[in-house]
Amino acid sequence: MLAHPLLCLQDDGITVAKTLQTFLTGKGLGWDEHDGRLFCGAAAFFHNGYRTNLVQNWLPTLDGVMDKLKSGINVADIGCGYGHSTIIMAKAFPNSHLFGFDYHQESIDEARTIAAEEGVADRVHFEVATAKNFPDNRYSLICYLDCLHDMGDPVGAARHAKRVLSGDGSIMLVEPYAGDHVQDNINPVGRLYYAASITLCCAHS
Numbered sequence: 669m670l671a672h673p674l675l676c677l678q679d680d681g682i683t684v685a686k687t688l689q690t691f692l693t694g695k696g697l698g699w700d701e702h703d704g705r706l707f708c709g710a711a712a713f714f715h716n717g718y719r720t721n722l723v724q725n726w727l728p729t730l731d732g733v734m735d736k737l738k739s740g741i742n743v744a745d746i747g748c749g750y751g752h753s754t755i756i757m758a759k760a761f762p763n764s765h766l767f768g769f770d771y772h773q774e775s776i777d778e779a780r781t782i783a784a785e786e787g788v789a790d791r792v793h794f795e796v797a798t799a800k801n802f803p804d805n806r807y808s809l810i811c812y813l814d815c816l817h818d819m820g821d822p823v824g825a826a827r828h829a830k831r832v833l834s835g836d837g838s839i840m841l842v843e844p845y846a847g848d849h850v851q852d853n854i855n856p857v858g859r860l861y862y863a864a865s866i867t868l869c870c871a872h873s
């Protein structure tokens with residue numbers, strides 16, 4: 669007798685079967701429940717954009733933040749995954765102290781390893797924490813890089829950020845730039861993001 673095709677997929681370690689179940693049951697699927705290849709794949713996917721934009725183009729759009737980063741401030745990078753963005757900022761701003769938080773233990777373990785390999789472990793601290801319970805270190809900058817949309821309670825996350833932000837602190841939100849109308853997103857990038865959104869982001873949030 670042939671095995672059920674969905675079971676074959678699951679036995680292969682592929683999360684297609686789990687994903688189909690989320691559509692059938694509406695129960696959702698946590699980021700941490702996916703195949704391990706998602707975590708390194710997502711990290712590699714976003715890394716290129718951070719390498720070419722984070723310090724060069726995105727941080728300079730925030731009033732006065734570049735000067736503060738150069739002098740030395742506490743920065744929190746929420747939903748940091750493998751911590752590429754955190755490490756890029758640590759390298760660019762050696763006087764600042766970077767805190768990377770993610771609820772996913774494996775990603776935090778990997779982030780610590782990469783920070784050590786990149787020689788910035790002295791000024792980068794990675795810790796398992798959610799967007800609503802990461803510790804208060806009076807941050808002057810809190811970043812959400814491609815992750816606020818993943819969170820089930822983005823308003824609760826923003827409230828917590830406000831509580832732990834220093835008086836004149838800033839919040840940087842980076843999200844995929846989609847068109848407001850479906851027809852504006854019918855292109856290879858739009859297809860990729862729609863697919864990722866329904867299988868990963870919506871299922872997780």
Ligand SMILES: C[S@@+](CC[C@H](N)C(=O)[O-])C[C@H]1O[C@@H](n2cnc3c(N)ncnc32)[C@H](O)[C@@H]1O
Nearest residue numbers: 699711714747748749770771772798799813815
């Ligand atoms: C699309 S990935 C982006 C990861 C990273 N910022 C990057 O660009 O490589 C979303 C990340 O958000 C994390 N995440 C999702 N919900 C979270 C929550 N409530 N609190 C903390 N991290 C969360 C996931 O574990 C995952 O690492």
